[in-house]
Amino acid sequence: MSLAFEGVTKAWDGTNALSSLSLEVGSGELVTVLGPSGSGKSTALRVAAGLETPDAGVVRIGGRDVTATPPSERGVAMVFQSFALFPHLSARDNIAFGLRARGMSRDDAGRRARELAGPLGLDGLLGRRPAQLSGGERQRVALARALAGRPEVLLLDEPLSNLDARAAPADARLRAEARAEIRRVHAATGITALYVTHDQDEALALGERVAVLNRGQLQQIGTPDEVYDRPANRFVASFVGEPPMNLVEAGRLDLPGTTHDGVLVGFRPEDVVVEPSAPLRARLVLAERTGHDELWHLDAHGVAIVARPRPAREGGPGAPREGDEIAFRVDPAGIRLFDAATGRAR
Amino acid sequence: MKATARPIGALLVAILFLAPLSFLVTGGLREPGLLPAGGFPLLPERVTLDAYERAFALVPLGRQLVNSLIVAAIAVPLSVLVASWAGFAMMLLPRRHRRLAVGSSLVLLMVPLAALWLPRFVLFRAVGAIDTYIPLIAPALLGMSPFYVLLFYWSYRRVPRDLFDAGRLEGLGAYGLWRRVAAPLVRPTTFAVAALAFVTTWGNFIDPVLFVNDPDLATLPLGLRSLAALGPTSFPVLLAAALVATLPAALAFAAVQRRFLQSTREAGWLGR
Numbered sequence: 001m002s003l004a005f006e007g008v009t010k011a012w013d014g015t016n017a018l019s020s021l022s023l024e025v026g027s028g029e030l031v032t033v034l035g036p037s038g039s040g041k042s043t044a045l046r047v048a049a050g051l052e053t054p055d056a057g058v059v060r061i062g063g064r065d066v067t068a069t070p071p072s073e074r075g076v077a078m079v080f081q082s083f084a085l086f087p088h089l090s091a092r093d094n095i096a097f098g099l100r101a102r103g104m105s106r107d108d109a110g111r112r113a114r115e116l117a118g119p120l121g122l123d124g125l126l127g128r129r130p131a132q133l134s135g136g137e138r139q140r141v142a143l144a145r146a147l148a149g150r151p152e153v154l155l156l157d158e159p160l161s162n163l164d165a166r167a168a169p170a171d172a173r174l175r176a177e178a179r180a181e182i183r184r185v186h187a188a189t190g191i192t193a194l195y196v197t198h199d200q201d202e203a204l205a206l207g208e209r210v211a212v213l214n215r216g217q218l219q220q221i222g223t224p225d226e227v228y229d230r231p232a233n234r235f236v237a238s239f240v241g242e243p244p245m246n247l248v249e250a251g252r253l254d255l256p257g258t259t260h261d262g263v264l265v266g267f268r269p270e271d272v273v274v275e276p277s278a279p280l281r282a283r284l285v286l287a288e289r290t291g292h293d294e295l296w297h298l299d300a301h302g303v304a305i306v307a308r309p310r311p312a313r314e315g316g317p318g319a320p321r322e323g324d325e326i327a328f329r330v331d332p333a334g335i336r337l338f339d340a341a342t343g344r345a346r
Numbered sequence: 347m348k349a350t351a352r353p354i355g356a357l358l359v360a361i362l363f364l365a366p367l368s369f370l371v372t373g374g375l376r377e378p379g380l381l382p383a384g385g386f387p388l389l390p391e392r393v394t395l396d397a398y399e400r401a402f403a404l405v406p407l408g409r410q411l412v413n414s415l416i417v418a419a420i421a422v423p424l425s426v427l428v429a430s431w432a433g434f435a436m437m438l439l440p441r442r443h444r445r446l447a448v449g450s451s452l453v454l455l456m457v458p459l460a461a462l463w464l465p466r467f468v469l470f471r472a473v474g475a476i477d478t479y480i481p482l483i484a485p486a487l488l489g490m491s492p493f494y495v496l497l498f499y500w501s502y503r504r505v506p507r508d509l510f511d512a513g514r515l516e517g518l519g520a521y522g523l524w525r526r527v528a529a530p531l532v533r534p535t536t537f538a539v540a541a542l543a544f545v546t547t548w549g550n551f552i553d554p555v556l557f558v559n560d561p562d563l564a565t566l567p568l569g570l571r572s573l574a575a576l577g578p579t580s581f582p583v584l585l586a587a588a589l590v591a592t593l594p595a596a597l598a599f600a601a602v603q604r605r606f607l608q609s610t611r612e613a614g615w616l617g618r
Contacts, residue, residue, distance in 0.1 A: 082506060
């Protein structure tokens with residue numbers, strides 16, 4: 001079942017949380033929605049679920065207009081950011097909740113809960129209350145509950161963001177496992193999924209396509225590679241990537257071959273090539289070690305540039321120190337141009 | 347130091363609260379006709395149950411006990427249910443209407459009950475409800491007090507909205523959300539409101555005075571009132587009757603409290 005937004009607008013107190021959002025998730029596709037907080041991504045999900053009614057526009061599931069259909073008749077299920085597990089019910093009763101509410105017998109619902117628990121590693125935990133479960137276990141119970149009713153469309157609202165509350169090395173692994181779990185479930189069920197997150201690593205790693213949202217407006221939708229390599233506009237360029245793309249106003253940086261007026265020149269830190277014969281000069285302000293590689297903060301005649309330096313070829317000088325002047329160039333293949341006035345890619 | 351300070355403090359508080367209670371128990375064991383004991387009440391020299399005999403002889407306490415139980419058995423569950431529903435309905439309202447509902451509830455809370463005696467009397471007489479239990483039970487249909495409704499409303503507000511959304515996604519309507527999600531999560535409030543409603547109903551003196559003239563329909567507070575009119579030397583009789591009135595309530599409370607605490611512990615809802 002495909003899920004489509006057609007010109008969906010939703011306003012809260014006069015400001016648009018969603019401005020004419022049009023987006024289609026193909027049947028069986030997993031699309032991640034990436035945006036900063038307040039970008040309207042959660043609103044989009046709630047509109048799809050039927051928890052909010054759009055002010056304008058149409059929501060279609062499997063081609064059928066469901067804009068006025070109650071949530072329970074849309075064939076959607078949702079995993080909430082807070083997990084929204086019922087604290088007074090055991091994990092089993094939480095998973096079986098929707099089935100019971102729809103009139104399935106206790107035995108049948110319990111059997112279905114056990115069936116879901118196995119692959120999610122919840123065996124033996126079904127008798128516990130949410131308060132007695134770890135964050136990761138709660139997340140899997142929430143996932144099992146969403147899947148219990150065999151929905152056509154699965155909506156996930158930052159399902160992993162509650163796992164990083166305690167910043168511990170184990171949590172990074174937990175998140176990676178949870179991510180793999182969601183990917184596995186998606187592959188196994190062939191469910192259509194819309195996955196909202198503010199974490200770009202998550203969005204790029206998980207989505208078959210990524211939709212970037214800002215201020216209620218769709219900025220770009222494309223494969224992770226497209227979004228990363230060819231940002232549609234200035235916002236996407238400055239939001240996606242860690243650190244994001246360098247955006248330099250043309251005219252201040254002398255680049256061979258560019259004759260554009262009023263453009264922003266964008267290039268990723270990894271496209272900065274440091275070599276002694278390079279034509280451009282900058283001062284190394286700060287060298288920052290980030291895990292396996294290093295980030296250089298450069299000052300090129302007043303223009304701040306971040307570089308993830310490719311190692312100089314053999315025989316080059318040793319690593320420069322902070323304050324040294326270095327020579328660099330930008331790999332032409334990595335250069336993207338944006339209109340300085342509109343911000344759109346040229 | 348700290349470990350001993352706590353039990354000692356608790357003991358002092360307990361003694362403070364126990365004093366009137368012991369007066370109630372020991373006073374009823376004194377011989378009728380004796381003046382009330384001065385100072386801290388201890389057991390009288392001559393322990394006797396004469397006062398109890400006298401109390402039951404003077405006033406149909408047994409009948410009144412049954413009457414009070416009937417009224418409480420209807421009015422208390424009814425007011426808890428109505429207050430719970432009303433509070434939940436208020437929470438479901440759109441924000442603007444909700445403010446209006448909460449505001450008007452607070453305003454109604456300011457109306458002194460005495461201001462309602464006459465209008466209520468006129469009203470109930472007009473519909474021929476004098477000398478029935480209708481006037482004693484009717485307020486339960488409004489949740490007994492706006493305060494109880496507000497207590498429920500505030501409790502429901504504290505339940506995360508996501509839980510209700512999760513319920514709505516499974517097709518629950520207002521009643522389903524209340525029964526399967528909201529009500530189980532506000533059990534402490536339900537218990538508190540039930541206790542308050544019970545105390546209010548059990549000790550309700552004014553309403554029976556106003557609306558119930560038939561001695562067969564009289565409730566316990568009316569009986570106690572007539573025994574109080576006997577004068578100081580009959581205090582043992584009054585206190586004996588008062589103990590009869592207090593005991594069932596205290597027992598019921600003790601029994602329910604244990605079960606209640608059990609259920610909230612199991613839910614993992616308290617202390618987290």
